[in-house]
Amino acid sequence: MTYPEADALAAALARVTGIEGRAAAPRRGADGAVSVVLDVTGLDGDRRAALEDEMKRALGAVPGVTAVRVAQTAEKTGRRIIAVGSGKGGVGKSTLAANLAVALARAGTRTGLVDADIYGPSQPRLLSAEGIRPEGRDKTLLPVATRFGVPMLSMGQLVEPGQAIAWRGPMAGSALAQLLDADWGDCEVLIVDLPPGTGDVQLSMLQKHRPEGAVIVSTPQDLALIDAMRAIDLFGKTGVPVIGVVENMAGYICPHCGEFSDPFGIGGAESAAGTMGLPFLGRVPLDPAIRRRSDAGDPPAAGDEPEGEAFALLAARVRQWLDRPRA
Numbered sequence: 001m002t003y004p005e006a007d008a009l010a011a012a013l014a015r016v017t018g019i020e021g022r023a024a025a026p027r028r029g030a031d032g033a034v035s036v037v038l039d040v041t042g043l044d045g046d047r048r049a050a051l052e053d054e055m056k057r058a059l060g061a062v063p064g065v066t067a068v069r070v071a072q073t074a075e076k077t078g079r080r081i082i083a084v085g086s087g088k089g090g091v092g093k094s095t096l097a098a099n100l101a102v103a104l105a106r107a108g109t110r111t112g113l114v115d116a117d118i119y120g121p122s123q124p125r126l127l128s129a130e131g132i133r134p135e136g137r138d139k140t141l142l143p144v145a146t147r148f149g150v151p152m153l154s155m156g157q158l159v160e161p162g163q164a165i166a167w168r169g170p171m172a173g174s175a176l177a178q179l180l181d182a183d184w185g186d187c188e189v190l191i192v193d194l195p196p197g198t199g200d201v202q203l204s205m206l207q208k209h210r211p212e213g214a215v216i217v218s219t220p221q222d223l224a225l226i227d228a229m230r231a232i233d234l235f236g237k238t239g240v241p242v243i244g245v246v247e248n249m250a251g252y253i254c255p256h257c258g259e260f261s262d263p264f265g266i267g268g269a270e271s272a273a274g275t276m277g278l279p280f281l282g283r284v285p286l287d288p289a290i291r292r293r294s295d296a297g298d299p300p301a302a303g304d305e306p307e308g309e310a311f312a313l314l315a316a317r318v319r320q321w322l323d324r325p326r327a
């Protein structure tokens with residue numbers, strides 16, 4: 001039996017495209033099996049798999065090699081999690097989260113989206129990815145690609161469509177951990193669409209996954225603002241900095257006559273943010289085009305129409321916050 005030559009293995013490995021600096025010298029076992037550690041930091045799932053296949057083929061062709069084992073390792077990249085929360089449901093938190101992710105990606109930040117809203121996961125619909133099940137590799141989920149450049153995973157993809165999600169705390173927590181610990185490849189930022197409210201799921205998410213910051217969404221009316229303050233309080237107690245408050249459904253421009261009205265009032269969230277010493281990140285008008293496009297899985301932030309502008313501004317403010325000088 002020929003024992004594989006170290007030089008022949010090194011030469012075979014060196015011919016694999018893109019391997020430079022990623023593989024240590026292969027180790028040879030007495031039975032001719034060869035094992036090698038591959039550093040996959042910064043590579044997406046497809047590239048990792050392709051590199052592993054090429055290595056197996058190249059090393060497997062060296063005389064004396066009976067088997068090739070590749071162990072992938074990756075540096076834990078400090079992926080930056082931004083939570084999008086609201087004190088109550090229906091204020092447009094999911095719409096904001098989806099469009100913020102798309103606008104960030106459009107402006108050049110590699111961004112992924114996690115739909116943690118167990119009570120009403122809506123991101124697959126918002127990003128036109130309904131019915132697509134994420135695949136798994138070695139117990140790790142692979143996010144679903146969307147046509148807006150934002151990979152996504154949703155609680156809604158872990159259960160049959162239409163099946164009510166009535167998970168209790170610990171189950172919801174472990175499902176959420178699976179989404180956050182998925183193979184996010186080279187994503188720098190993860191936007192997490194939290195369930196509305198301030199219950200156990202939100203609390204344990206904040207404690208366990210420690211988002212770097214949070215965006216709070218509120219409509220302008222008093223009741224929504226009171227709930228938003230509770231959410232802000234929760235972030236404060238868990239030590240998650242609030243990046244700022246967004247006022248959604250602020251003012252309505254009639255698509256027929258152009259007249260401006262403000263069914264929920266306007267400016268409430270801005271003044272509440274001011275009272276609490278929090279930044280105000282901007283205002284998104286109540287615009288039928290936003291609802292229509294959201295329902296159709298065509299996020300306004302992906303286009304150049306006026307209804308996308310507010311999201312581009314919001315993304316620029318969040319990017320500014322991410323780029324702030326840090327101690």
Ligand SMILES: Nc1ncnc2c1ncn2[C@@H]1O[C@H](COP(=O)(O)OP(=O)(O)OP(=O)(O)O)[C@@H](O)[C@H]1O
Pocket residue numbers: 086088089090091092093094095096117120122195196248249250284285286287288289290291292294295
């Ligand atoms: N600025 C807006 N203009 C018009 N419609 C909007 C706007 N923001 C959100 N909507 C619509 O309001 C509805 C609720 O929005 P969304 O699902 O994003 O709220 P939510 O706060 O995530 O609710 P929940 O947490 O209960 O799922 C959707 O039909 C959405 O299209």
